[in-house]
Amino acid sequence: MPYDNQRAYDRLVFELSSPGRLAFSLPESDVPVEPALNALPAKYRRATPAALPEVSELDVVRHYSRLSQMNYGVDTHFYPLGSCTMKYNPKINEDAARIAGFARLHPLAPEAAAQGALQLMYDLGKMLAEIAGMDAVSLQPAAGAQGELAGVLMIRAYHEARGEKRTKVLIPDSAHGTNPASTALAGYEVIEVKSDAEGQVDLADLERHLGPDVAAFMITVPNTLGNFEPRVMEIAERCHAHGVQVYMDGANLNAILGITRPGDLGFDVCHFNLHKTFTTPHGGGGPGAGPVGIKSHLEPFLPAPVVAKKDDGYFLDWKRPQSIGKLQAFWGNFGMHVRAYTYIRTMGADGLRAVSDNAVLNANYVMKRLEAYYDVAAPGPCMHECVLSARKQKKLGVTAMDVAKRLLDLGFYAPSTYFPLIVEEALMIEPTETESKETLDAFCEAMIRIAREAETDSRGIHEAPVTTPVRRLDQTKAAREPNLRWRPRS
Numbered sequence: 354m355p356y357d358n359q360r361a362y363d364r365l366v367f368e369l370s371s372p373g374r375l376a377f378s379l380p381e382s383d384v385p386v387e388p389a390l391n392a393l394p395a396k397y398r399r400a401t402p403a404a405l406p407e408v409s410e411l412d413v414v415r416h417y418s419r420l421s422q423m424n425y426g427v428d429t430h431f432y433p434l435g436s437c438t439m440k441y442n443p444k445i446n447e448d449a450a451r452i453a454g455f456a457r458l459h460p461l462a463p464e465a466a467a468q469g470a471l472q473l474m475y476d477l478g479k480m481l482a483e484i485a486g487m488d489a490v491s492l493q494p495a496a497g498a499q500g501e502l503a504g505v506l507m508i509r510a511y512h513e514a515r516g517e518k519r520t521k522v523l524i525p526d527s528a529h530g531t532n533p534a535s536t537a538l539a540g541y542e543v544i545e546v547k548s549d550a551e552g553q554v555d556l557a558d559l560e561r562h563l564g565p566d567v568a569a570f571m572i573t574v575p576n577t578l579g580n581f582e583p584r585v586m587e588i589a590e591r592c593h594a595h596g597v598q599v600y601m602d603g604a605n606l607n608a609i610l611g612i613t614r615p616g617d618l619g620f621d622v623c624h625f626n627l628h629k630t631f632t633t634p635h636g637g638g639g640p641g642a643g644p645v646g647i648k649s650h651l652e653p654f655l656p657a658p659v660v661a662k663k664d665d666g667y668f669l670d671w672k673r674p675q676s677i678g679k680l681q682a683f684w685g686n687f688g689m690h691v692r693a694y695t696y697i698r699t700m701g702a703d704g705l706r707a708v709s710d711n712a713v714l715n716a717n718y719v720m721k722r723l724e725a726y727y728d729v730a731a732p733g734p735c736m737h738e739c740v741l742s743a744r745k746q747k748k749l750g751v752t753a754m755d756v757a758k759r760l761l762d763l764g765f766y767a768p769s770t771y772f773p774l775i776v777e778e779a780l781m782i783e784p785t786e787t788e789s790k791e792t793l794d795a796f797c798e799a800m801i802r803i804a805r806e807a808e809t810d811s812r813g814i815h816e817a818p819v820t821t822p823v824r825r826l827d828q829t830k831a832a833r834e835p836n837l838r839w840r841p842r843s
């Protein structure tokens with residue numbers, strides 16, 4: 354069979370192995386090997402050498418370079434994954450994060466030797482507080498979901514400090530899935546509040562649940578249908594009248610930067626995803642950063658330590674007797690803090706406002722171009738993302754999953770599918786502010802082409818994807834029984 358250079362990536366590096374081939378060439382060692390080997394007790398020594406791949410340096414470089422080219426990322430392609438905000442990550446953030454004074458600073462360096470890092474964290478907390486209208490921010494949480502957990506634990510500590518026993522947290526059915534999960538983890542019973550026909554919180558249902566046993570109301574803004582909750586201030590007032598704390602899931606602040614602030618809307622707690630709103634990279638499970646902002650009445654409960662400032666510099670304040678405790682081995686994902694700090698400083702206030710203006714414009718542009726072809730989940734205009742439904746296509750035998758797979762062949766990553774759960778055959782599209790009109794048009798044309806194919810050639814869609822390294826996987830098996838380990842043939 355001819356050597357197929359393009360398909361060489363199909364093989365594992367183990368399968369490239371050739372006995373005796375080496376990835377280095379060094380002069381013969383004049384250090385005796387035996388005494389060193391014998392220093393290790395026999396029971397710890399292998400009977401046979403490890404089955405490592407025997408490959409040349411060039412084999413290794415080509416193998417991993419090819420693998421890296423199979424990667425799909427925002428640096429190579431448009432990535433309209435709704436709720437995830439796959440916006441471009443400016444490279445200047447990376448430059449800053451690689452400055453040796455940041456990148457190589459030991460997390461246990463004495464405060465006097467870490468003043469720059471402490472100042473950066475202190476200032477980033479202040480900037481995020483200003484952006485969100487909050488009084489203080491903890492940078493410790495390593496993800497949005499952990500920010501939620503920290504926020505809910507602070508709410509719990511607050512009620513307990515006042516001698517109040519509250520056991521429930523109210524969450525609308527349009528919330529992000531992490532909201533009920535972190536709430537349950539914090540020991541609360543989750544009560545679902547219904548949405549009305551417009552996808553807004555059903556106020557009568559909310560009122561029915563409010564009472565002295567409710568600790569908090571937790572709402573995703575904008576909600577997962579892509580809409581801003583128009584009665585959010587009234588909701589906060591009604592909750593406060595019952596002593597209920599109001600939590601905003603602000604993972605995506607992309608629609609409201611410089612336009613409104615969670616604190617001004619009446620929220621007591623709000624977390625941010627630096628990896629969504631503030632251009633720190635994400636994907637593949639991390640690293641993330643989910644700082645949490647709070648109003649002053651919750652300050653005593655902040656995770657310890659808190660980065661603080663006194664006359665002669667910055668320090669870690671551990672003397673916080675009411676703190677919910679420490680959330681991380683160290684102080685948070687500091688590299689992400691450097692990137693977000695750099696981003697906010699390079700954008701400035703006007704730049705951040707422009708982010709939201711453009712994110713909302715782009716999402717509405719996509720929604721308008723596609724509404725004649727796909728059903729829209731909630732009447733527009735939308736915020737930074739739009740939710741379509743493939744229910745029309747489903748009648749022709751083409752599901753949201755099929756649309757997603759076909760998009761891969763047409764050169765686009767798929768939108769989020771089947772989320773939010775309250776929309777049948779959901780396709781959640783978040784174009785982000787960093788994409789050009791040309792890119793958005795090309796994406797819309799691909800979506801329109803698929804809608805047409807659904808009417809004429811649905812069989813072809815069911816075949817998709819045909820251009821990717823792997824075709825359709827058994828999604829359940831791929832998630833539940835991942836086969837990630839190579840074993841030598843015996």
Ligand SMILES: *Cc1c(COP(=O)(O)O)cnc(C)c1O
Nearest residue numbers: 436496497498529531602604641
């Ligand atoms: C992404 C997201 C989260 C969860 O953030 P993680 O960093 O993945 O834990 C929570 N809420 C909303 C609205 C989100 O979009």
